[in-house]
Amino acid sequence: MNLHNFLYGVYPYIALSVFLLGSWLRFDREQYTWKSDSSQLLSKANLRLASNLFHVGVIAIFFGHAVGLLTPHGLFRTLGVSDMTHQMIAIWAGSIFGSLALAGGALLWLRRMFNVRISVTSRGADKFILSWLLVTLMVGLSTIPVSIGHANAGNPGVMIALAEWVQSIVYLHPQPVLLESVDTVFKVHLFLGMTVFLVFPFTRMVHVWSAPFGYVGRPYQIVRSKRTFR
Template identity: 45%
Template sequence: MLSVPYVNTLLFGVYPYVCLAVLLIGSLIRFDREPYTWKSDSSQMLRKGQLRLGSNLFHYGVIIVILGHFAGFLAPHWAVDWALTPVAHQLLAMVVGGIAGLLAIAGLTILISRRLGDERIRLNSRKWDIVVVLMLWLQLALGLLTVPLSAFHMDGALFETLTGYVKGIVTLDGNAAASMIDVPLVYKLHVLLGFTIFLISPFTRMVHIWSGVGTLAYLVRPYQIVRTPKTRAKEPVRS
């Protein structure tokens, strides 16, 4: 079904741009119209147990996965070929991505168990909160399934096909979708679910990923002066 030419073009040539457009425009509109909803809605006040472990494992793992995807799929050939052959590049992606993916899915499993197993957290969760974490878990699982499958294609050809597709989407190549016709199903599902997560992000708590990018501004901002109650008590009283 997914290999039918017109279906392939619709799903891998048109759908990605719909998702990316909604992600960008929807996020801008939400930031402008509903800035106070721009948050991750932490449940720490309801229960601290398992949150730190699960959250740290998930976020550190998924950040490495995301950065790895950007570096692996979007880096120009001249920036990689001098150091890595396509086979070595694929092997590096498998090892680093596999380890990071395992950390992320372990942390997310803890968070899902905590959210669904604790009645107070479950009752205070929106339906979209549960849908999002389950979609993220499935996406990580699909990504991990591609690791052993990639081991049977160590010639680097499949990796180059996927890299070419992603670069084609970014560079607005109208023929990018054609390269996905013969790609194994698990990779297609992984790509489609990834774009779907982009699609729903502006309407869910996932919108706070933009804030993660925005934290880079903290590297160049001036220091803040923080006065605690103790330091304020020591200050002289001005008449």
Template identity: 50%
Template sequence: MSHFSIFAFGIYPYIAMAVMFIGSWIRYDREQYTWKTSSSQLLEKRQLHLGSVLFHLGVIGIFFGHFVGLLTPKAVWHVLGVSTEFKQLLAMGAGGLFGLICFAGLTILIRRRLYNPRIRATSKPMDIIILLMLYAQLILGLISILVSSGHLDGAEMLKLMSWAQNIMTFNSMAAVEAIDEVNIIFKLHVILGMTLFVVFPFSRLVHMLSAPLQYLGRQHQIVRRKVSR
């Protein structure tokens, strides 16, 4: 177990989560005007609509898949009658499906952002950086599926689950020991994922924390058309 592993997988996750939560709190408190996606729909909407729908559909599936898959204890899966091998196949299948959907959407959004002159002119550096970071993270995730296909016993998946659960229970040394022997692709995937937490408060990703759920319960707005005489 190297000093790098101890820092990257036992200390860095806490730094990343602290930066994300404290940074988001400060930004919301001091710069609420910047708490938005800065939509470029007025400049171009056809590619934005298609890319955004595919990206959000894919990323929501990936998020909940990771959340449930990594943080649900192994004992719970066994109580539900789900074997480790079947869970890995399920994770590979669902992750691959949502990953490809997200990849298609993100490819459209990146191409639009880089090659549409009007969109590029109004883009901030962080807009492009965060898209490329998400793209790299998504590619690593898809590669990890190919790596997982070489060992369908779910052994490395259990190590990643142990890492995530030990991090959440503040048992950092056990977390480092659990992830120390996994494939380098999984380690890069974890490190880049933590780095996304670090840049989260400084990017447009903050809009994820402001989903307009109140719209679901509010009364409908009545709009009447003015009839000209």
């Protein structure tokens, strides 16, 4: 098996298995670590703006990807959405919400890295996942000019290949061959995105599972670290 087939035929299942099983084990065994670890008590500067931009952008991107990639191609055509219309919607939505998420994420990253009070109380996983998400967003946005080039050439083939590959993973008959002719930047973005799911259970992102109703009945949170700082 070559690297391409492993990354796009096996790795998705490794990432999804760790995502689901790891999340379940963490909730079962470490419920008091199941929290967002908010740093609002340490500093409120730029937090509301940055958090709102980031969360609105990421949530919109997630559901946009889910609808755009998991909806069967034939259903779009039945609804009267042409391939080029589909591609232009993806380009505009990705540009707008990706930019929002990147702007908010950059503000959060600067706050996490350079606000001394927040930086010294942050876990390594906090800094890693925020940095990884920013790189994923930047690579995702860098696919936009490539997609525009495809659209200008009247070629929706890459978009269709990406959707068919995602659906092949979901339907448990992976077809990495679908991505062989896809531009490298899309492949890198896919790898970065899959890795987000792989590391998800080991980070603060697990609090996503609790939104929005789980917060109402959540247990108390320990917000004071036991570590000693000098």
